[in-house]
Amino acid sequence: MNDYYKQDKKKKLKGRLTNVLIFLLVFLILILSYILYEKTQVTESNLSQQNVTIERTTQTIDEVQEKNRAVTEMISEVNDSVVGISKVKNSGSSIFSDDNITSLGLGTGLIVGENGYILTNAHVSGEKYSRCYVTLVDGKTYDGSVVWSNTDIDMAIVKINQKNLKVAILGNSDDIKVGETVYAIGNPIGYEFQRTVTSGIISAVNRTIKFEEDEAETYMEDLIQTDATINPGNSGGPLVNADGQVIGINGVKIKSAEGISFAIPINSVKAVIESFNTNGKFDEATLGVFAFDKSVLGYINENLQFSEGIYVARVNTKSAAADAGLKKGDIILTIDGNKLERMCDLRCYIYTKKPGDTVTLKIQRNNREMEIEATLKRK
Numbered sequence: 001m002n003d004y005y006k007q008d009k010k011k012k013l014k015g016r017l018t019n020v021l022i023f024l025l026v027f028l029i030l031i032l033s034y035i036l037y038e039k040t041q042v043t044e045s046n047l048s049q050q051n052v053t054i055e056r057t058t059q060t061i062d063e064v065q066e067k068n069r070a071v072t073e074m075i076s077e078v079n080d081s082v083v084g085i086s087k088v089k090n091s092g093s094s095i096f097s098d099d100n101i102t103s104l105g106l107g108t109g110l111i112v113g114e115n116g117y118i119l120t121n122a123h124v125s126g127e128k129y130s131r132c133y134v135t136l137v138d139g140k141t142y143d144g145s146v147v148w149s150n151t152d153i154d155m156a157i158v159k160i161n162q163k164n165l166k167v168a169i170l171g172n173s174d175d176i177k178v179g180e181t182v183y184a185i186g187n188p189i190g191y192e193f194q195r196t197v198t199s200g201i202i203s204a205v206n207r208t209i210k211f212e213e214d215e216a217e218t219y220m221e222d223l224i225q226t227d228a229t230i231n232p233g234n235s236g237g238p239l240v241n242a243d244g245q246v247i248g249i250n251g252v253k254i255k256s257a258e259g260i261s262f263a264i265p266i267n268s269v270k271a272v273i274e275s276f277n278t279n280g281k282f283d284e285a286t287l288g289v290f291a292f293d294k295s296v297l298g299y300i301n302e303n304l305q306f307s308e309g310i311y312v313a314r315v316n317t318k319s320a321a322a323d324a325g326l327k328k329g330d331i332i333l334t335i336d337g338n339k340l341e342r343m344c345d346l347r348c349y350i351y352t353k354k355p356g357d358t359v360t361l362k363i364q365r366n367n368r369e370m371e372i373e374a375t376l377k378r379k
Contacts, residue, residue, distance in 0.1 A: 115162075
């Protein structure tokens, strides 16, 4: 009886142990399965993240390459409108020759009219009615005649007898922003380096700089400052934005400082260009004043202060301004209701008028405002 009881007890104990072992085995299998599953998920997640990173890197490289292609194509388009200008024909304008850029009168120009109108600096082309030589992108050189020149803003238009030329696209220089990427194109040293491209940013706008020439002080206002490299032969070449639009004409470099160059805003001559392209001429009207904006007064007289308008520094004798009674020291606030903040504002507006047109000026004299009318004369 006792033996039977003992055997039965052993059987029950053995069954319990078996059940416990089976339970532990199942439990271990479940734990191992869970760990393997988690590792698989982590691996798949890492692979997915790596794939996303690779895709993003590929997209970034593609975007950079696409941007570079776009810039290259844009520069190529503008280059077709860039010309070389020289005062000496077949000058052999080598940087290794004894002649230098100044004596040869080398510079750059920009095609702004398909019938042969070239925009450049006045100091490159010379005064009105003078002659120069224009070399197009195909290497052919043509006689050029200066049909318009303004030394106050150092701009000129040259005419050559050619048609169907590639015209540059002009932008809006009033819309430019500091920090915007720009490209300068020109012939910096000589024709071996024609159409050299440099890049930079717009460092500042509406700059005024002072020159001393022939023992006299002169000023250039409303300039675009850039750190794009500009050398003497670049004068007259375009300053281009990222869209391939010309926003300025390169003209000035400060010799005493590196990385500081200036361009003349393209808006200052748009009316002149349009007149030549539409009428084949520009009948220039003039008011006959020389005025400064607020940015220039610090050079002249620190005690002169005003909040708006432009300060009349000189009234030419027998001019429209003199006939209308305008005086030195007057501040011109508006012209035909248009506010004036810069001399460029007045000049650009006058360029849209013709000799004989009458304009209304609101001026401030001795802290009193008044209106006067002036009939523009031919320059």
